[in-house]
Amino acid sequence: MEITHDPAQLDFAATSALLKATYWGGERTDEVNRRAFANSVCAVALIDGQQVGFARASGDRAVFARISDVIVWPEHRGKGVGKALLRALLDHPEFSSVSTWMLNTSDAHKLYAQFGFRPITDGNEMRLDR
Numbered sequence: 001m002e003i004t005h006d007p008a009q010l011d012f013a014a015t016s017a018l019l020k021a022t023y024w025g026g027e028r029t030d031e032v033n034r035r036a037f038a039n040s041v042c043a044v045a046l047i048d049g050q051q052v053g054f055a056r057a058s059g060d061r062a063v064f065a066r067i068s069d070v071i072v073w074p075e076h077r078g079k080g081v082g083k084a085l086l087r088a089l090l091d092h093p094e095f096s097s098v099s100t101w102m103l104n105t106s107d108a109h110k111l112y113a114q115f116g117f118r119p120i121t122d123g124n125e126m127r128l129d130r
Contacts, residue, residue, distance in 0.1 A: 001045060001046070001047050001052070001080075001084060002046045002047075003043055003044070003046075003084050003085060003087075003088040004043075004044050005041060005042060005043060005044070005088070005092070006044070007042060009044045009046060009051070010037070010042060010044050010054070011051045012033075012034070012037070014051060015033070015037075015054045016030050016033040016034075018054075018071050018073070019054075019069055019071060020033075022071065023106065024069075024104075025069065036056070036058075036069070037056060039058060040057060040058040040068070041056065041057050041058075041061075041089065041094055041095070042055070042056045043055045043056065043057075043085045043088040043089050043092075045072070045076075045081045045084060047076070051073070052072065052073045052075075052076040052081055053070075053071065053073060053076065053081040053082065053084075053085050054069060054070075055067065055068075055069060055070040055071070055082075055085035055086065055089055056068050056069050056089075057089040057092070057095060059095075059098070061095060061098070062097055062098065063097065063098060063099055063100060064098065064100050064102075065089075065095050065098045065100070065102070066101070066102045066103060067086065067089060067101065067102070067103040067112075068104075070082055070085060070086065070103075070108070072085075082108075082111055083111070083114070086112075086115055087115075090115065101117070103117060
């Protein structure tokens with residue numbers, strides 16, 4: 001498996017379609033996904049040159065970053081693709097000084113906990129959904 005940050009390796013149509021089929025991306029359009037990807041550092045997982053996963057990180061790239069849209073093609077789930085994508089983003093040089101990483105999930109807590117993510121329970125974190 002190879003992880004690349006090269007946008008030319010991204011199969012946009014397949015990635016956008018998979019994201020639009022998720023519980024978190026169902027309301028998005030291709031245009032929204034294009035803008036989101038363009039404003040993020042994207043990681044693309046490839047096996048034999050074929051895309052099998054995607055994830056992105058956004059933020060100020062200095063002190064704050066957010067992991068979003070971690071998705072693995074169904075036939076490749078459970079094979080470490082998601083872990084490799086996360087590691088590639090957490091270790092990306094543009095995020096080397098980031099001290100605060102955030103994400104939102106309703107079904108992958110065990111995956112993220114392996115990297116040190118924990119539920120926010122201190123009462124300081126706030127959120128606005130529009």
